[in-house]
Amino acid sequence: MKHNKYSMLAVMLVVCIFSTGRCYGQENTEKTPEVKNIIFMIGDGMGLAHVAATTIYRNYEPLHLERAQYIGLAKTYSSNNRVTDSAASGTALATGVKTYNGAVGVDTAKHAVRTILEKAEDNGKATGMVVTYSVTNATPATFIAHVESRKMEEEIAEYYLKTDIDVFMGGGTQFFKERSDKRDLADELEAKGYQIVYTLDDILSFSGNRLGALLAPNAMPKMSEGRGDYLPLATDKALEILKNNSQKGFFLMVEGSMIDGGGHKNDAVMVIDETIDFDKAVGVAFDFADKNPGTLVVVTADHETGGLSLPSGKPDFTLPDQGIKYAFSTGGHTGIFVPIYAYGAGAENFSRILENTDIPKIMEQLADIK
Ligand code: MG
Numbered sequence: 001m002k003h004n005k006y007s008m009l010a011v012m013l014v015v016c017i018f019s020t021g022r023c024y025g026q027e028n029t030e031k032t033p034e035v036k037n038i039i040f041m042i043g044d045g046m047g048l049a050h051v052a053a054t055t056i057y058r059n060y061e062p063l064h065l066e067r068a069q070y071i072g073l074a075k076t077y078s079s080n081n082r083v084t085d086s087a088a089s090g091t092a093l094a095t096g097v098k099t100y101n102g103a104v105g106v107d108t109a110k111h112a113v114r115t116i117l118e119k120a121e122d123n124g125k126a127t128g129m130v131v132t133y134s135v136t137n138a139t140p141a142t143f144i145a146h147v148e149s150r151k152m153e154e155e156i157a158e159y160y161l162k163t164d165i166d167v168f169m170g171g172g173t174q175f176f177k178e179r180s181d182k183r184d185l186a187d188e189l190e191a192k193g194y195q196i197v198y199t200l201d202d203i204l205s206f207s208g209n210r211l212g213a214l215l216a217p218n219a220m221p222k223m224s225e226g227r228g229d230y231l232p233l234a235t236d237k238a239l240e241i242l243k244n245n246s247q248k249g250f251f252l253m254v255e256g257s258m259i260d261g262g263g264h265k266n267d268a269v270m271v272i273d274e275t276i277d278f279d280k281a282v283g284v285a286f287d288f289a290d291k292n293p294g295t296l297v298v299v300t301a302d303h304e305t306g307g308l309s310l311p312s313g314k315p316d317f318t319l320p321d322q323g324i325k326y327a328f329s330t331g332g333h334t335g336i337f338v339p340i341y342a343y344g345a346g347a348e349n350f351s352r353i354l355e356n357t358d359i360p361k362i363m364e365q366l367a368d369i370k
């Protein structure tokens with residue numbers, strides 16, 4: 001059996017990969033840091049060009065993202081298309097399973113797949129989500145719900161009653177309170193022990209441990225419409241609540257939801273405004289990791305939107321007063337790899353070219369989430 005030696009090596013390698021930190025082979029004797037808290041940040045549609053454009057706009061003044069200690073790349077394709085939508089890629093990032101475009105927390109056979117947020121809850125961790133679009137929109141939906149289509153937003157809202165998520169903040173009042181079945185899910189959540197609030201001030205003055213914030217009927221306002229510092233402030237508040245809620249740590253997903261919209265509209269001003277806002281939240285998360293050892297922050301995108309590039313002098317688009325030239329190649333998503341920025345405990349595990357589905361698997365392994 002000529003291949004025996006190689007088979008053994010392959011088996012050992014697989015064992016090593018799937019037991020990171022517990023592999024005592026010849027070379028890898030390193031002990032993996034214990035991850036207690038996970039902050040998973042998703043810039044919807046945030047490709048490398050979006051980050052580069054934002055950096056150029058700032059005259060190369062570094063973004064918080066540049067504090068990342070390890071950088072990787074993620075392949076974003078879905079099970080049925082090399083260009084994913086936010087539902088399939090969200091499901092990949094939440095469950096580690098590739099599925100069809102439009103799917104929310106279900107596999108290609110439309111069977112529910114447990115998400116990292118659900119598993120974290122089952123493992124005694126506190127959990128939360130903070131977004132700028134509706135909390136029922138595709139990306140957050142994939143972490144909490146299991147439905148065959150992202151369009152089923154009223155059904156998705158009901159999943160907030162089916163889990164023990166500690167904190168959720170974003171838009172989406174209409175899916176909780178103006179429903180076709182006349183239920184008022186906000187009332188039902190309050191009966192379950194949540195405080196449901198409708199303003200940023202009420203978020204900031206909150207002092208309990210179960211909070212739902214619904215700040216708009218559907219999407220929240222864009223940065224250009226005066227959203228202000230909601231995302232970094234809400235992220236900071238969510239971290240405070242989650243840290244207090246469990247000795248066993250937490251899982252928090254934060255989404256810069258509207259970078260994607262800038263890409264779809266081929267609106268570079270919106271891309272940059274929304275990326276700067278998301279980056280402020282990244283700074284909050286990195287600062288938290290600095291002060292709380294055992295915290296892992298992973299920042300990535302679900303896909304790129306707009307096919308943005310930064311050509312020299314090509315007048316497709318000139319940002320007012322900046323003289324930066326832009327070219328968008330599509331009003332949709334693209335299949336280009338997206339960046340991964342990792343910070344804190346276990347960050348070195350993301351310095352690779354990964355399938356998007358690898359990301360939750362690695363996080364679960366590092367934090368011993370089962
Ligand atoms: Mg999204």
Ligand code: ZN
Pocket residue numbers: 045086260261264305333
């Ligand atoms: Zn999109």
